[in-house]
Amino acid sequence: MADGGEPGTVRPGGRTARVREAVLRAAEDALTEQGFSGLDLADIARRADVGKTTVYRRWGTVAALVADLLQDMAEQSAPRTETGSLLGDLTANALLVQRTLTDPRQGPLFKALIAAATGDARTAAALHRFYDIRVREWAPCVRQAVERGEVPQGTDAHEVVRAVSAPLYYHLLISGDRLDETTAARAAEAAVTAARAGVYVTDRGTKA
Amino acid sequence: MADGGEPGTVRPGGRTARVREAVLRAAEDALTEQGFSGLDLADIARRADVGKTTVYRRWGTVAALVADLLQDMAEQSAPRTETGSLLGDLTANALLVQRTLTDPRQGPLFKALIAAATGDARTAAALHRFYDIRVREWAPCVRQAVERGEVPQGTDAHEVVRAVSAPLYYHLLISGDRLDETTAARAAEAAVTAARAGVYVTDRGTKA
Numbered sequence: 231m232a233d234g235g236e237p238g239t240v241r242p243g244g245r246t247a248r249v250r251e252a253v254l255r256a257a258e259d260a261l262t263e264q265g266f267s268g269l270d271l272a273d274i275a276r277r278a279d280v281g282k283t284t285v286y287r288r289w290g291t292v293a294a295l296v297a298d299l300l301q302d303m304a305e306q307s308a309p310r311t312e313t314g315s316l317l318g319d320l321t322a323n324a325l326l327v328q329r330t331l332t333d334p335r336q337g338p339l340f341k342a343l344i345a346a347a348t349g350d351a352r353t354a355a356a357l358h359r360f361y362d363i364r365v366r367e368w369a370p371c372v373r374q375a376v377e378r379g380e381v382p383q384g385t386d387a388h389e390v391v392r393a394v395s396a397p398l399y400y401h402l403l404i405s406g407d408r409l410d411e412t413t414a415a416r417a418a419e420a421a422v423t424a425a426r427a428g429v430y431v432t433d434r435g436t437k438a
Numbered sequence: 439m440a441d442g443g444e445p446g447t448v449r450p451g452g453r454t455a456r457v458r459e460a461v462l463r464a465a466e467d468a469l470t471e472q473g474f475s476g477l478d479l480a481d482i483a484r485r486a487d488v489g490k491t492t493v494y495r496r497w498g499t500v501a502a503l504v505a506d507l508l509q510d511m512a513e514q515s516a517p518r519t520e521t522g523s524l525l526g527d528l529t530a531n532a533l534l535v536q537r538t539l540t541d542p543r544q545g546p547l548f549k550a551l552i553a554a555a556t557g558d559a560r561t562a563a564a565l566h567r568f569y570d571i572r573v574r575e576w577a578p579c580v581r582q583a584v585e586r587g588e589v590p591q592g593t594d595a596h597e598v599v600r601a602v603s604a605p606l607y608y609h610l611l612i613s614g615d616r617l618d619e620t621t622a623a624r625a626a627e628a629a630v631t632a633a634r635a636g637v638y639v640t641d642r643g644t645k646a
Contacts, residue, residue: 265557267475344611345553349473358614365613392615393628396608397601403552404607405573405600406566416637420601423635424628 252278253285254299261296262338266346271295296346297356304363316375317422320394323368324414327395331402332409344403365391372425381422384431393421393430460486461493462507469504470546474554479503504554505564512571518579524588525630527579528602532622535603539610540617552611573599580633589630592639601629601638 256278260269269292275285289295311322330336347354365388372387381390397417401409424430464486468477477500483493497503519530538544555562573596580595589598605625609617632638 267557341556345556348549348553348611349475354614357612361613389624392608392613393605395612396604399612400600400604400607403556403611404565404603405569406562407600416597420628420632420637423637424631427631429624429628429631 249278249280249284249288250298250302253280253289253295254302256280257295257299258335258339261299261342261346262335265338265342266296269296269346293346293350293352296343296353300343300353300356300360304360307364307367310368310371312371312374316371316380316425317418319368319371319375320390320418320422321415323371323391324394324398324418325411327398328409328411328414331398337402341403344399375425381425382428382431384433385425385428386430386432389430390421390425393424394418457486457488457492457496458506458510461488461497461503462510464488465503465507466543466547469550469554470543473546473550474504474557477504477554501558501560504551504561508551508561508564508568512568515572515575518576520579520582524579524583524633525626527576527583528598528626528630529623531576531579531599532602532606532626533619535606536617536619536622539606545610549611552607583633589633590636590639592641593633593636594638594640597638598629598633601632602626 253274256274257269259277260274271285271289271292272282274295275282278285285295289298308326311319311326313319313322331340343353343357347357368391369387372381372385372390375381376383376385376387394417397420398409398414401407401413407413461482464482465477467485468482479493479497479500480490482503483490486493493503497506516534519527519534521527521530539548551561551565555565576599577595580589580593580598583589584591584593584595602625605628606617606622609615609621615621
């Protein structure tokens with residue numbers, strides 16, 4: 231991690247990091263304002279006040295830049311909350327997702343990233359990695375609930391976490407219904423109720 | 439509804455209907471093959487073997503054509519299944535959604551329509567109408583379950599139906615996880631379990 235200045239090394243906090251930061255924030259701005267379809271590397275370089283050739287050399291394509299943005303978003307994202315109960319933990323998770331998706335900047339950004347992923351396999355892979363990292367961050371709260379005896383052994387922790395988010399994304403992208411704190415609290419309660427009843431236990435058929 | 443041939447009347451089954459059918463199928467083909475961003479009225483007219491001016495005069499914009507396609511999809515879509523139990527009905531619903539979203543033609547079409555809606559308010563409104571029609575088609579199965587005493591009075595039927603679909607769309611668009619019959623059956627079981635427990639009863643605070 232030394233800022234040694236050897237040719238070709240990446241110096242954290244140095245010029246390379248500053249350029250990446252400026253370009254990723256410019257890409258976020260462009261996605262938030264105009265969505266994915268108008269995204270253009272030259273425009274992003276202009277917004278970031280970075281040379282066009284630097285952007286082309288470093289990222290090459292819009293898809294590569296978006297993948298790097300999703301990597302950065304995963305690195306920056308908030309750690310999970312621990313409240314001592316599964317309902318408390320997953321309600322905190324649902325409220326975090328609800329606040330993110332209704333934020334005037336983050337909401338359009340996530341919509342643009344999800345739309346971009348529908349049309350490009352590389353962006354889709356980067357999006358799935360981002361959500362996999364987020365789900366892995368929160369999955370321990372379900373495993374702790376198994377240890378406390380709140381939900382049955384064999385509960386698929388990842389699928390419980392995904393079940394909390396699913397209705398929020400459905401309201402945002404599909405039905406257009408209100409996405410408020412009530413929606414978030416209900417999503418967490420539904421997932422916990424189903425988890426307690428054993429709905430997310432895997433291989434129920436073979437283990438019964 | 440008479441095929442009277444008066445000037446300016448729309449004759450069902452006549453030339454106007456045939457043109458609409460050809461243009462909507464061509465729009466579906468284009469969306470399925472290349473997604474929303476490349477959609478172009480002149481290209482769709484060519485695919486449909488219909489005059490470009492006819493397409494421009496009738497629909498005017500890509501957004502208007504996509505809205506008409508969603509209207510047509512809502513009119514064509516399948517009626518609900520009645521099995522006599524809420525779990526049976528909602529499992530049938532989940533399997534219908536799962537088959538649609540994993541269909542090699544319908545899956546990419548729905549992805550393209552959802553992506554298009556993220557960037558255009560008119561397309562979003564048409565998408566929300568489509569899903570509202572589908573949710574209304576299936577909501578009576580929840581109201582029948584209330585009458586049979588399977589789920590509590592005051593259960594929000596629309597939200598229960600949306601809860602069944604939500605994990606399937608989450609797998610398709612967000613996490614990229616497998617979207618198989620097990621996912622569908624579990625989505626229905628989770629929604630029914632939560633509904634039985636009263637999670638979808640509205641105004642619980644004020645009515646308690």
